[in-house]
């Protein structure tokens with residue numbers, strides 16, 4: 001017989017879970033005791049939102065399930081934004097909730113609330129385990145379901161009296177789903193093989209589906225230019241001959257066949273309008289298209305992403321017809337990159353954000369994990385940070401929740417202690433989860449934060465000024481000494497005012513082995529040239 005918390009921990013261990021992200025609450029004590037006994041590392045953070053984002057960061061860095069334990073009531077409600085973010089990203093995250101005791105349910109216990117009515121719409125499954133004998137099976141099921149394609153968050157909570165009671169732990173074995181290719185892959189192959197101007201647009205679903213090798217082989221066989229976003233970044237190295245970024249408008253707009261892999265046709269792709277009207281549109285993902293109000297794919301392929309790509313490649317054969325098309329796109333790519341030279345070398349103080357990214361690119365390793373949390377500062381990063389390996393770029397995803405960065409960086413650094421983890425922060429974004437620098441100090445995580453400190457919420461300030469001629473509620477204090485805040489929390493802080501100070505600061509930060517915030521003062525007059533809109 002084991003107590004319920006030990007059974008939870010045994011279930012975690014049976015699924016290879018190594019870390020539990022949490023913030024303390026008495027409802028969770030027995031789970032902590034179980035994790036301690038089973039050798040699962042407990043990582044305690046400063047806000048439940050960060051615990052859940054850390055679980056997602058761990059999942060993104062490993063393609064394994066990330067686990068957060070949130071205490072009853074406010075612990076769970078604090079985790080909600082991160083749960084929704086994981087849902088939008090198809091991230092395999094399992095959230096374990098504390099819960100007021102079942103025996104007294106309805107008597108007004110501390111932190112008593114039924115989580116299921118508000119969590120259920122946000123997750124793949126949500127349930128309360130009311131019998132200690134069911135803990136092993138239900139916990140294992142929640143972990144397995146989070147990971148099953150398409151991935152996403154799952155939730156299970158344990159009433160206090162249930163998880164402190166004893167029972168037998170009987171753990172069902174994990175069942176691997178068969179990797180089945182989609183139907184109609186031959187039609188997709190025929191379209192791509194006949195295309196003169198093909199293009200691939202791939203995102204997070206390619207990464208989750210472990211499709212990078214197959215995509216690369218397909219692109220190389222047929223000479224298909226590849227554009228990547230979200231977690232798809234790095235699935236083809238940025239310096240591969242078929243990797244394009246600046247030419248995306250021309251590439252998707254001028255293609256005759258576009259294969260969209262693992263990314264919804266949402267605002268990031270003009271709700272489908274980024275793809276030229278004449279083009280044949282093939283969509284491939286683990287789940288059917290849900291954005292049915294947008295442009296519909298001509299072929300909607302639903303199946304295992306890697307297996308489907310392999311099947312498309314073998315049906316399409318070899319033979320590049322895209323030579324002139326690739327040359328055209330290469331010309332556009334080169335022209336646009338040449339036009340960026342001035343910004344890359346900008347010598348102003350306070351700094352231009354692009355100057356920061358040029359210098360950062362020269363100190364980051366190829367397998368560095370870069371986490372973005374902010375507005376314009378991160379939009380610039382999206383354009384200028386090059387990604388060379390899968391799982392090396394983390395942004396909040398389409399749900400766009402500020403404050404996701406520190407948690408995700410913590411998860412990523414614990415997943416890969418030997419790699420550089422760089423956390424890009426707007427000064428506004430820092431306010432949501434800046435206290436997690438305390439977590440980094442306590443857990444000895446040498447994350448390097450690089451802040452673009454422009455004293456405003458630039459992504460709101462500039463558009464509001466453009467629309468109204470003024471801006472309100474988008475101003476912050478100029479030159480706030482955030483580097484001193486993190487020093488008070490036990491980290492290193494470096495202030496950068498001049499471009500010449502940046503390189504030494506970054507080198508010091510990455511070589512010290514200590515969590516550091518490089519607070520770079522940036523020019524509030526710089527506005528990111530934005531194409532996509534909100535609505």
Ligand SMILES: Cc1ncc(C[n+]2csc(CCOP(=O)(O)OP(=O)(O)O)c2C)c(N)n1
Pocket residue numbers: 373374375376377378400401402403425426427428429430452454456457458459460
């Ligand atoms: C939780 C949350 N609140 C508000 C927003 C709206 N929002 C998006 S970007 C942004 C500005 C971010 O400012 P900062 O982090 O300083 O970066 P900057 O744009 O100045 O580079 C805001 C307020 C959001 N996306 N998420």
Ligand SMILES: [Mg+2]
Pocket residue numbers: 426427428452453454455456457458
């Ligand atoms: Mg700002």
